[in-house]
Amino acid sequence: MKRILILALFAIISCSSIHAEVNPKNLRNSRVYSSVLKEYRDVRILLPNEYNNTYYKYPTIYLLDAETNFDTGIEILSFLMDNHFIPPHIVIGLPNTDRFRDMTPVDSIMNKNIYKTRGGANNFIKSLEQDIFPHIAKNFRSNSKRLLMGHSYSGLFVVHAFSTRPDLFDKYLAFSPILWWNNKAIVRDVEKFLTENSSIRKHLFISFAEEAEEMLKSCKALILALETKSPADLKWHYGWMPDQSHYTLYRKSLMQGMEIIFTDYKYPDEQLLIDKGVEVANNYTRDILLNYGRKEILPYSLLESVCVNLKDAKKYNEAMAFLKYTIKNYPKRAESFYHVGEIYESVNQPKEAFKFYEIAHNKDRGRWDYEQKYLALQKTLKEMEADALNSVDL
16 A cells, blocks of 8 residues: 655655745747647746756656646756756646646536536647657657646546556656546546556556545545555555645645655665665666666765764774775765775774875865875884884894
8 A cells, every 4th residue: 555644854844945946047938739739839848957968868747737837846846856856857848728628538517517628638648649749859858758747637637648548658646636527437447447457567646635525535436446456566656635725735746746756766865875785876876777767876975974984883894895886986086085094094004094095185185184194194104114124133
């Protein structure tokens, strides 16, 4: 069961206090003619900060209801990307022209007098596939990995796309989706989809707030279907947010959903590295390359903290393994060589210690403490050599 009751304290607190800076140079505006809908569609785009300095093709996030949610969405997503909670993505914001037409999957007798146009979700899916996706692929370095996210009626669209065209996206985030639409038809559609497929290698995150009675009944029915009928390889979670309303849960849902879906992308915990060893770092690098196509290494600050903790705990073999890994990946940093020198000095191997103190001193001649240690041990070694000569019998 994948119910999410408690998140990391950081994520919970941050939901109401994120103020990431979005680089305006990374924003683009485009316009696409939809051959399916017979109209022009505006497209708002955020490129990753690293985009112009890399050769990568990037996964994409399709953010629905962009006329109201784009600014909030890219603020949060920028924060998550810049702080390595999720991989860099190209964010594609899609403003509506007729929200109820495009976001609702079937005509609803219940709503025919309220919404004059409705039931066009399948056409909007065709427009994504035939018009929007090719436009993005032609003009930006995007790969085939896609994430779809929406709230309320666009959350309904996300669930519909998940159950009808799972080939188009890899990850789906639906915040407070309107599941009661057309007498809960979407819940039955999901049940049928789950029953008929023994393998669904996708990610699905759904969040619910303090909703109206019919909405809550629909939510519970969907969760029950997922609990009882999901194949083993479908990674699904839901967030229950009774402290939020249908209209306020967007920020918290986006933070929580992204943290859960990309949990394998976050750097390993420092204590895990200390307890399990350098193999954790090697496995992380390998998995990120396999799963995300990115060549990444752990940040130097994390590695140094692990090395210092192991050194101070006198776990010298483990510390040396991490220092070897750190020096291989950060050969220009003087600190790692200095820590190796400290370990050799601690185990009474002053000549080996001196070699590494000398390297650290030469790499960072601005460090007074490195210079003093280097000179002091140099003096000690000369005194030891003199003592050794004086003790030789003639």
